[in-house]
Amino acid sequence: MAKVTIDGESIEVPDGTTILQAARMIGGDNVPPAMCYHSKLKTSGGYCRTCIVKVSKGSDKDPRPMPKLVPSCRTTVMDGMEVQNNTSPEVLEARRGVVEFLLINHPLDCPVCDQAGECHLQDLGYENGAAKTRYDFPRRKFNMIDIGPNIKMHMTRCIMCFRCVKTADQITDNRVHGMLFRGDASEISTYIEKAIVNDFSGNMIDVCPVGALTDKTFRFKSRVWFTKPMDAHRDCKKCSGKVALWEKGNEVLRVTSRKDKWGESEEWICNECRFDKKDIKDWVIEGPRHIDRHSVISLNHYENVVAKLKIDIAKQQKQIVDKK
Amino acid sequence: MGKKILLEHINVPGIKSLDVYRQNGGYASVEKALKTMAPDVIVEEVKKSGLRGRGGAGFPTGMKWSFLAKPEGVERYLVVNADESEPGTFKDRYLMEKIPHILIEGMITSSFALGAKTSCIYIRGEYFYVSRILEAAIEEAYAAGLLGKNILGTNFSHDIFVQVGAGAYICGEETALLESLEGKRGNPRIKPPFPAVAGLYGCPTVVNNVETIASVPYIVMNGGDDYAKIGIGRSTGTKLISASGHINKPGVYEIEMGITVEDFIYSEEYCGGILNGKKLKAVVAGGSSVPILPADLILKTEKGEPRLMSYESLSDGGFATGTMLGSGGFMVYDETTSIVKNLYTFARFYHHESCGQCSPCREGTGWMEKILHRIVEGHGKHGDTDLLWDIQRKIEGNTICPLGDAAAWPVASAIRHFRAEFEEYINHPERIKEFKHLQELVS
Ligand SMILES: Cc1cc2nc3c(=O)[nH]c(=O)nc-3n(C[C@H](O)[C@H](O)[C@H](O)COP(=O)(O)O)c2cc1C
Ligand code: SF4
Ligand code: SF4
Ligand code: SF4
Ligand code: FES
Numbered sequence: 058m059a060k061v062t063i064d065g066e067s068i069e070v071p072d073g074t075t076i077l078q079a080a081r082m083i084g085g086d087n088v089p090p091a092m093c094y095h096s097k098l099k100t101s102g103g104y105c106r107t108c109i110v111k112v113s114k115g116s117d118k119d120p121r122p123m124p125k126l127v128p129s130c131r132t133t134v135m136d137g138m139e140v141q142n143n144t145s146p147e148v149l150e151a152r153r154g155v156v157e158f159l160l161i162n163h164p165l166d167c168p169v170c171d172q173a174g175e176c177h178l179q180d181l182g183y184e185n186g187a188a189k190t191r192y193d194f195p196r197r198k199f200n201m202i203d204i205g206p207n208i209k210m211h212m213t214r215c216i217m218c219f220r221c222v223k224t225a226d227q228i229t230d231n232r233v234h235g236m237l238f239r240g241d242a243s244e245i246s247t248y249i250e251k252a253i254v255n256d257f258s259g260n261m262i263d264v265c266p267v268g269a270l271t272d273k274t275f276r277f278k279s280r281v282w283f284t285k286p287m288d289a290h291r292d293c294k295k296c297s298g299k300v301a302l303w304e305k306g307n308e309v310l311r312v313t314s315r316k317d318k319w320g321e322s323e324e325w326i327c328n329e330c331r332f333d334k335k336d337i338k339d340w341v342i343e344g345p346r347h348i349d350r351h352s353v354i355s356l357n358h359y360e361n362v363v364a365k366l367k368i369d370i371a372k373q374q375k376q377i378v379d380k381k
Numbered sequence: 382m383g384k385k386i387l388l389e390h391i392n393v394p395g396i397k398s399l400d401v402y403r404q405n406g407g408y409a410s411v412e413k414a415l416k417t418m419a420p421d422v423i424v425e426e427v428k429k430s431g432l433r434g435r436g437g438a439g440f441p442t443g444m445k446w447s448f449l450a451k452p453e454g455v456e457r458y459l460v461v462n463a464d465e466s467e468p469g470t471f472k473d474r475y476l477m478e479k480i481p482h483i484l485i486e487g488m489i490t491s492s493f494a495l496g497a498k499t500s501c502i503y504i505r506g507e508y509f510y511v512s513r514i515l516e517a518a519i520e521e522a523y524a525a526g527l528l529g530k531n532i533l534g535t536n537f538s539h540d541i542f543v544q545v546g547a548g549a550y551i552c553g554e555e556t557a558l559l560e561s562l563e564g565k566r567g568n569p570r571i572k573p574p575f576p577a578v579a580g581l582y583g584c585p586t587v588v589n590n591v592e593t594i595a596s597v598p599y600i601v602m603n604g605g606d607d608y609a610k611i612g613i614g615r616s617t618g619t620k621l622i623s624a625s626g627h628i629n630k631p632g633v634y635e636i637e638m639g640i641t642v643e644d645f646i647y648s649e650e651y652c653g654g655i656l657n658g659k660k661l662k663a664v665v666a667g668g669s670s671v672p673i674l675p676a677d678l679i680l681k682t683e684k685g686e687p688r689l690m691s692y693e694s695l696s697d698g699g700f701a702t703g704t705m706l707g708s709g710g711f712m713v714y715d716e717t718t719s720i721v722k723n724l725y726t727f728a729r730f731y732h733h734e735s736c737g738q739c740s741p742c743r744e745g746t747g748w749m750e751k752i753l754h755r756i757v758e759g760h761g762k763h764g765d766t767d768l769l770w771d772i773q774r775k776i777e778g779n780t781i782c783p784l785g786d787a788a789a790w791p792v793a794s795a796i797r798h799f800r801a802e803f804e805e806y807i808n809h810p811e812r813i814k815e816f817k818h819l820q821e822l823v824s
Binding site: 103104105106107125126131151155157158161162192194216235238239240241243 | 549566568736737738739741743745746748774778779780
C-alpha cells in the first residue's frame with residue numbers, strides 16, 4: 058500500500074496505482090481531466106497531456122520533487138508522494154496550454170457534430186480553455202472516410218488519443234487500423250480505407266472522446282440531449298448484452314456501452330446489439346440511466362448551474378454590501 | 382596537435398580494410414578483452430574513464446552499462462545508434478565511412494562486457510552507402526574469426542546486424558529506434574520502462590551512439606584512468622566535432638575536450654577563422670537542438686572566463702547565458718546571417734519530424750513554423766514574438782520524448798538573445814531584404 062496526497066487530500070492505495078486512479082478514488086473536483094487514458098484499455102494514456110500534475114514530493118524515501126510535470130495517468134504513486142493538481146498554478150497554466158494545442162486545429166463544428174453534449178473536448182475546453190483563440194491560420198482538414206459499414210471517421214475532429222487504435226488492437230482480432238503519416242499530418246486510418254468488419258469494432262465509437270468516430274446508424278438523428286438514456290439488456294451470445302439505450306419517444310435511436318462517470322465504457326458490447334437491435338421489443342428495459350459526468354447531457358446539469366449561479370450571485374451581493 | 386583517439390589512423394591508406402586496420406593495432410582490444418578480462422572489469426574501466434554518451438545527452442556510459450538488467454535466460458542486446466539526423470551533425474558518418482572497423486571492434490568488445498550475443502547498427506536511410514561499407518567490414522570480420530562462433534577461439538560468440546532506417550529524425554530517439562528496429566512505426570515509447578530493463582523485443586538493451594562505442598577500444602587497451610586524463614573535469618577524452626557554416630575549414634575534427642571555443646574557431650588547426658574575414662555573429666554549438674549563443678557569450682561565459690569546448694563550460698550559465706555540447710554539431714554564423722531565417726529553417730525541420738503522438742509537440746511545432754514563416758515573409762504581426770515565446774514554453778518539458786524540448790530550445794534562445802531582430806522583421810518588413818542593418822542591432 059502507498060499513501061498519496063493530492064491537493065491536500067490523502068488516500069491509501071495499492072502499489073502500482075497511478076496518480077490518476079488514486080485521484081479518481083478520492084473523487085470530487087480535483088480529478089485531473091483525461092482524454093487518452095481509458096481504464097479498460099491497456100497501455101492507454103500518456104499522449105494527450107491533459108492529465109499532467111506536479112509531484113511536489115516524490116515519496117517518503119526520496120522526497121525530492123519531480124523535475125517536470127508528469128502525466129498522472131502514467132505515473133504510479135509512491136508511499137508518501139504529494140501531488141498538486143488544481144492547487145498548482147503551473148499545472149493549470151500548462152493544462153490550458155494543452156487544451157489550446159488540442160483546439161488550434163479542431164474544427165469546432167459542434168453545432169453539426171453528433172458528439173456535442175457528450176464530448177470530452179467540449180467539457181475540457183469549457184473548463185480549461187480560453188474564450189478566444191490565438192491561432193489565426195487555416196485549420197487542417199481531412200476527408201471523411203468510412204470505417205466499415207457502420208462507422209464514420211471524421212479525422213478533422215480527431216485528437217490522436219489512440220484509444221480506438223488500442224481498442225482495435227486489444228478487443229478485435231486482426232487490427233487493420235492505426236496511424237498513418239507523421240506529426241500534425243498524421244491520420245488515424247484503416248490502411249487504404251480497408252473496412253473494419255468485426256464483431257466488436259463499434260466499441261471504437263464509444264472510446265472516441267470526440268466526434269471523430271460516430272455511429273452511422275445514429276448520424277444526425279438527434280442531439281444527444283434530446284434523447285433519454287435507459288439501462289437495458291438482452292440475451293446475447295457475443296457479449297454481456299448490457300447496454301445503454303438512447304430513446305426518443307418510443308424509438309431507440311442509439312445503443313452504446315454503459316459508461317462510468319469518467320465517460321469510459323464499463324463493458325464492451327458487440328455490433329449486433331449496437332447496430333442491429335433498434336427495436337424497443339428487442340430489449341428488457343431496466344430503468345433510466347443516471348449520467349454522472351457533468352456534461353450537457355447530464356440530467357441534472359442545468360439544476361447544478363442554476364444552484365452555482367445562485368451562490369455566485371449571493372457572494373457578489375455580499376461583497377458589494379461589505380464594500381459599502 | 383591534440384591527442385587523437387578515433388581519427389589517429391584516419392589518413393592511413395587502406396585503413397577501411399581489415400588488414401590495414403589490424404596492422405595499425407586494430408582489434409587488439411577484442412583480443413585483450415576476450416582473453417584476459419572479465420566483463421565486469423571492462424564495465425568498471427569504462428566507468429573509470431568518465432566516458433559520456435556522444436549521442437547528445439552526455440549520459441555516463443559506464444553507469445548506463447551497469448544499469449543493464451541481467452535476468453537469467455533472457456537475451457541482452459547492444460544497439461548502436463547511427464541514425465545521426467541532428468542538423469549540423471555528420472561525425473558518425475565520417476567515422477563509419479572512413480574507418481568502419483573501429484566501430485565493429487568497439488561493438489564486439491562492448492558486447493562482451495555487456496553479455497550480448499547479438500548487436501545491431503541502426504543507420505539512417507540516407508546513409509545507405511555507408512551501410513554497405515559497414516556490411517563489407519562485418520563480412521571481413523566474420524572471415525577473420527572476429528565475429529560469429531567462438532571468436533578468436535574463446536567461448537564468446539557474437540553476431541552483428543545492420544538495419545537501415547527510412548530517414549526519420551525521430552528514429553534517432555532510442556525508444557523510437559527500437560520500435561523501428563522491431564519493424565513497427567518509429568514512435569517513441571512512454572518511459573518507464575527504460576531500455577536497460579525492457580528494450581529491443583522486451584529484452585534488456587543498451588543503446589549507444591557510434592562515437593561512444595568507437596571510444597571503447599582505447600579504454601580497454603589503455604585503461605579507464607588513462608582515458609580520464611585526457612580532457613577536462615567531467616568532460617573526459619576526445620570529442621568529434623562536426624564544424625560547419627561560415628568558417629574557412631569546415632569538417633570533422635577530433636578535439637581534446639577543454640580547448641577554448643576561440644581556439645577552435647580561429648586556429649589553423651581547426652576551423653581556421655571566419656570565412657572572408659567577416660565578424661562572428663552566433664554559434665549553435667551542439668546540433669540544431671541546443672540554444673544558439675551570440676558571439677560574446679560563446680567566446681566567453683557570463684563571468685568573463687573563456688568558454689571551453691566541454692560539457693560543463695558550454696552549459697555554464699544555464700540556458701540564460703549558456704548552451705550545451707549536445708552531439709557536437711558546431712554551426713558558425715557570420716555577421717550577415719539572419720537569425721530569424723535560420724530559426725525558421727530549424728522550426729520547419731522539427732515540425733516535419735514530430736511523430737505526432739503528444740499534443741504539445743504535434744500541434745505546437747506546426748504553429749511555431751507557421752508564425753515564423755509569416756515573419757520571414759514580412760507578414761509578422763505585433764505580438765508574434767511573445768506568442769512564439771509562449772508556445773515554446775508550453776511545449777518544453779511536457780512531451781513524451783525530448784524532441785519537444787529540442788523544438789522549443791532554439792526558439793527560446795533565438796528570442797532570448799536576438800529579440801530585436803524579430804521585432805525588426807515585424808516592424809519593418811520592407812527592410813527584410815537588406816540584412817546589414819541587423820548587425821547594428823546585435824552589437
Ligand atoms: C529526437 C531525438 C533524436 C536523436 N537522434 C540521435 C541520433 O541520431 N544519434 C544518437 O546517437 N542519438 C540520438 N538521440 C539520443 C538517443 O536517444 C540516445 O540518448 C543515444 O543514442 C544514447 O547514446 P549515448 O549514451 O552513447 O549518447 C536522439 C534523441 C532524440 C530525442
Ligand atoms: S468533437 Fe466535440 S468539440 Fe469537436 S466539434 Fe464535435 S462536439 Fe465539438
Ligand atoms: S478517432 Fe477518436 S478514438 Fe481514435 S484517436 Fe482519434 S480521437 Fe481518439
Ligand atoms: S515529443 Fe514530439 S516526437 Fe516526441 S513523442 Fe511527442 S510528438 Fe512524438
Ligand atoms: S490522459 Fe494522461 S496523458 Fe492523456
